[in-house]
Amino acid sequence: MTQYDKMIKTPIPQLVFKLSIPTMISMLVTNIYNLADTAFVGQLGTSASGAVGIVFGFMSIIQAFGFMFGQGSGSMIARLLGQRDRKDASRHATLGFTASFICGAVITVIGLMYLAPIITALGSTPTIAPYAKTYITYILFSAPFMCSSFTMNNILRYEGRAVLGMFGLMTGAVLNMSLDPVFMFVCGMGIAGAGLSTALSQCVSWGILLSMFLRGKTESKLHPGYLRSCSFGMLCNIMATGFPSLLRQGLNSITTVLLNSCCALYGDAAVAAMSIVSRIAFFSFSIALGIGQGFQPVAGFNYGAGKYSRVRKAFRFTLMTSECIIIVGCSVLLIFSGSLIGIFRDDPAVIDIGVRALRLQALAQLTLPPCMAIEMMFQSTGKRLGATLMSSLRSGILFIPALLILSGIRGLAGIQEAQPLALIISLPISVPFGIRFLRHLPAEDAPDITATS
Numbered sequence: 001m002t003q004y005d006k007m008i009k010t011p012i013p014q015l016v017f018k019l020s021i022p023t024m025i026s027m028l029v030t031n032i033y034n035l036a037d038t039a040f041v042g043q044l045g046t047s048a049s050g051a052v053g054i055v056f057g058f059m060s061i062i063q064a065f066g067f068m069f070g071q072g073s074g075s076m077i078a079r080l081l082g083q084r085d086r087k088d089a090s091r092h093a094t095l096g097f098t099a100s101f102i103c104g105a106v107i108t109v110i111g112l113m114y115l116a117p118i119i120t121a122l123g124s125t126p127t128i129a130p131y132a133k134t135y136i137t138y139i140l141f142s143a144p145f146m147c148s149s150f151t152m153n154n155i156l157r158y159e160g161r162a163v164l165g166m167f168g169l170m171t172g173a174v175l176n177m178s179l180d181p182v183f184m185f186v187c188g189m190g191i192a193g194a195g196l197s198t199a200l201s202q203c204v205s206w207g208i209l210l211s212m213f214l215r216g217k218t219e220s221k222l223h224p225g226y227l228r229s230c231s232f233g234m235l236c237n238i239m240a241t242g243f244p245s246l247l248r249q250g251l252n253s254i255t256t257v258l259l260n261s262c263c264a265l266y267g268d269a270a271v272a273a274m275s276i277v278s279r280i281a282f283f284s285f286s287i288a289l290g291i292g293q294g295f296q297p298v299a300g301f302n303y304g305a306g307k308y309s310r311v312r313k314a315f316r317f318t319l320m321t322s323e324c325i326i327i328v329g330c331s332v333l334l335i336f337s338g339s340l341i342g343i344f345r346d347d348p349a350v351i352d353i354g355v356r357a358l359r360l361q362a363l364a365q366l367t368l369p370p371c372m373a374i375e376m377m378f379q380s381t382g383k384r385l386g387a388t389l390m391s392s393l394r395s396g397i398l399f400i401p402a403l404l405i406l407s408g409i410r411g412l413a414g415i416q417e418a419q420p421l422a423l424i425i426s427l428p429i430s431v432p433f434g435i436r437f438l439r440h441l442p443a444e445d446a447p448d449i450t451a452t453s
Contacts, residue, residue: 020294053275064249066150072242082304123260172205306446
């Protein structure tokens with residue numbers, strides 16, 4: 001059975017699960033690495049733990065551009081493959097990869113030129129700044145590889161070949177976890193060791209992912225020759241389609257900076273606590289998010305092939321499955337919140353601040369699956385305006401005002417409450433958009449498409 005037949009004929013639950021499992025494993029391993037990195041750095045002190053949160057905000061910027069080019073080109077590739085146009089899919093893949101690598105290189109140059117102001121702008125305190133500066137320097141050198149790795153992984157996922165992306169990301173994450181203690185403690189490099197291990201692992205992941213395209217393991221191909229037939233309009237189309245991802249990740253970075261700045265008023269313990277909470281909460285959500293990312297290629301491919309009934313079935317399955325998963329994950333966070341925070345920093349002040357924030361986040365995450373599924377459906381089917389609005393709600397439009405207002409009124413308690421409030425309010429706004437989209441999908445499927453290339 002060809003890849004095309006698999007994507008339009010495999011039963012929806014089986015197909016979504018098949019595409020979700022590699023993504024979930026990748027996200028779990030990556031998040032385990034993030035948590036392990038936080039735990040290792042936490043042994044260096046509270047200020048070092050805070051530095052991880054500071055640099056994480058900057059890494060989100062790199063990820064934002066990687067996702068923009070990856071989701072933008074990937075969404076179009078899925079629909080083009082659904083139309084059996086492999087040549088045009090390859091042109092979009094090559095252009096998306098090239099643009100993301102160049103973008104990462106620009107980030108490296110600008111970052112090194114303005115390192116000190118960037119550290120300050122990210123919300124660093126004077127005691128955190130030396131650690132953050134050391135850590136971020138290594139991240140900057142790996143930015144081109146990191147950025148384009150996110151792009152390649154998203155292209156693979158949209159092709160329905162998430163297993164290949166999983167292999168590349170997992171190899172890098174496992175290598176990172178292995179090198180962290182060696183560089184940090186055996187070699188005595190401290191937080192510089194954490195930065196070096198992250199940079200090296202990103203380069204290894206990049207090489208593995210690139211080899212998948214060069215060895216013919218994919219539907220779309222990466223080749224410099226395709227760039228000759230690419231246009232500025234095609235690049236703009238990729239960026240416009242991927243803009244919701246850039247907006248979402250960019251707003252996440254901005255809110256991380258604002259969050260760190262607000263927490264800095266209450267000391268390094270507050271910065272470290274909220275950084276740890278963010279990572280734990282995302283780890284909980286990552287499994288449900290993996291289901292959603294397995295849904296995206298199914299939605300894009302079948303929408304391009306005119307199989308609208310399968311788009312509807314995939315959406316309903318994704319919504320119900322991810323909600324069940326998030327209920328289990330949030331229950332664990334509520335019950336073991338204190339123990340989880342303590343794993344990463346055994347500081348009573350950090351634990352006290354983190355426990356309340358983590359429990360509030362756990363309760364609010366119950367509203368995330370519908371919002372996530374609607375946003376991913378919009379982006380996968382090329383509905384840019386709807387995807388842009390959905391992606392900006394909980395990350396910026398709602399969270400930033402909530403953070404600024406509540407932190408001013410309720411202090412540290414307001415900081416803990418801002419993200420949960422934004423998540424809850426985004427639900428009644430998102431649902432009507434999803435209902436309207438599904439009602440306007442054609443009632444009948446289109447005839448099968450004959451291969452054009």
